[in-house]
Amino acid sequence: MDYSDPNAFTLPFQLTKQVRRDVYPLLEPTQPELSAKGKTVLITGVSGGIGKMQVIAESWATAGASGIVITGRNTEALESVATRLQSLAPATKVLAQSADITNEASVAALFAAAKEAVGKIDVLINSAGSLEAGLVGTAEPTKFFTDFQVNVLGTYLVTQNFLTQADGSGTVVSFTTGAIATVFPGMGGYTASKLALTRIMENLHAEQPNTRVFLLIPGIVQTAMTVDSLKPYAKDTPELSASWTLFLSTPRAEWLRGGIVSVNWDIEEMEAHKDEIVRDNLLGRAFLNAKLGKDGHPWS
Structure with a gap:
């Protein structure tokens, strides 16, 4: 791998030839097709100091969500x-509710407050996450498994409460990582927990046909969680x-x-190959079917 290439950690995971790094016209929050009017959304991990989750909330406000x-x-x-x-959106009902997503009572209280403030939640965005670096076998067990507590147990508790109040319907978007497809020394707890989360969400998709389930890879964003070795590639x-x-909350998706989708993939290029993607299940099974690489999947 050419580590001098700013795309060194992006190209190996490309499904499309076109690499996207920033918002493009199809994804502008002001686009009528992306309108969130009439929708309520719950976003986890917003106070983590990362910035990404705050921007998510701001985009939903810009799109006119009825409740956030x-x-x-x-x-x-x-x-x-x-x-x-x-x-940004004076007409939008906003609730800021602190919670520990790894605690059942705290999550239950969160959803009780949400019901009172905005009513039923239509869209859940599981964006809270933990990355505790440490080598397998040398990292202190409690610290190593913090990632499992937050990324797996925490996400499960929030999702369970969401499904209960939504009567088994609605949309669930959970953030995962392209790192589940490879091995990064020192990130064993993180990648293993994200891989476990991915499989749980794939099961949710299979078990709850009325629930719209998506797994989203955010690319490499410069955040407080970004490990030093990846910061030069956080584009x-x-x-x-x-x-x-x-x-992902719209009918077009x-x-x-x-499926597992990456923000780096071009939506219109994917749509042009929709039949092939669906036929060969290219977005599932942790990338075992799609041939990812510099020029994207070799479309038939």
Whole structure:
């Protein structure tokens, strides 16, 4: 691998020849096709200081969501984001509710508050995450499994409560990572937990046919979680991930249900090969079917 190439950690995971790094016209939150009017959304991990999740909430506000619930552990940070959202969309109902997603009672309280503030949640965005670097066998077990507590247990608890209040319907978008397809020394807990999350969401898709399930790879965004070795390759904007969550909530994304998609992939190129993607299940099974690489999948 040529590590001097800024795309070194992006091209190996490309499905499309076109590489997207930022929002393009189809994904502008102001596009009528991406309108969130009449929809309520709950976004986890917003107070983590990452910035990406705040941008997601802002995109939903720009798109006119009727209700936005943001959660995380930092109450002060949440309130700051809520103020920003209200300035963007004064008509949108906004709830900032701190919660520990790894605690059942805390998650139950979150959804009780959400019901009172905005009613039923239509869209869940599982964007809270943990990355505790450490080598297998030498990392302290409690620290190593923090990633499983947040990325797997936490996401499961939030999703379970979402499904209960949504009567088994609605849209669930869970963030995963392209790193599940390879091995990064020191990131064993993170990649293993994200791989476990991916399989759980694939099961949810198979088991709950009325629930729209998507797995989204955000590319490499410069955040507090980005490990130092990957920072030179963090070329993707948080706005791109935000717009993708809007897109996945629309009917146009229906054919992608249950699949793993990356923000770096061009939507229109994928649509041009829709039949092949669906026929060969190229978006499932942790990339075992699609041939990813520099020039994208070799379309038939």
